[in-house]
Amino acid sequence: MTTVIAVGRFFAALTARDVDLHSLDGSWFLVPAVLLGGVIATDRLTTRLGGPWAKALWGLATGSALIGWIAMGCAGLAAAALSAVLRGRALVPLPSAWLIAAMVVSVSVAIVLAMPVLVLSTGFLLRRCAFRAAGSWPPTFLTAVFSFGALQAGGVLHAPMRAAIGQGAAYATLVFWAVTAGWNVMRAWRRGTDASAASSLSR
Secondary structure (H helix, E strand, O other): OOHHHHHHHHHHHHHHOOOOHHHHHHHHHHOOOOOOHHHHHHHHHHOOOHHHHHHHHHHHHHHHHHHHHHHHHHHHHHHHHHHHHHHHHOOOOHHHHHHHHHHHHHHHHHHHHHHHHHHHHHHHHOOOOOOOOOOOOOOOOHHHHHHHHHHHHHHOOOOOOHHHHHHHHHHHHHHHHHHHHHHHHHHHHHHHOOOHHHHHHHO
């Protein structure tokens, strides 16, 4: 339900404001992200449910995974959602071969894109977490999503190499986030110090 509301709200805003999709910034990513995130949440929820409710929810989740994968705002999140669908295919029987193929494609794309993401993340940290241009989120966010997708896909495919890549990205994410937190704490402390100094001078 929350997925339907979020996606509906997005398209309603586009219609009301007469905005062309080409003029949007990175916020378009939220539409497939909501769909794919809902699939992952459903995977956890259906383990607590049974009977027709579980089948109905998983049918919606399967459709969301396929639509979200086609839009694929983030390949790592798509890989995680498709791996969730594969784990729950007993509830909604689907041909496994093309689902596995879709997951392999998405995780492969994610691995290829991981290198520029890591480079951009490192550059972002070296600039003290300062954007050169407007951005919706720091590139360090994507390393966490990529890690999750690679780990999930590696588990479903029984592919230790993909799981190892995901684990390495997870450690990199922790380092990136720790450095990001350090820069922000230092920036806040300096602002507080400058404000205190300015207040003392004004007296």
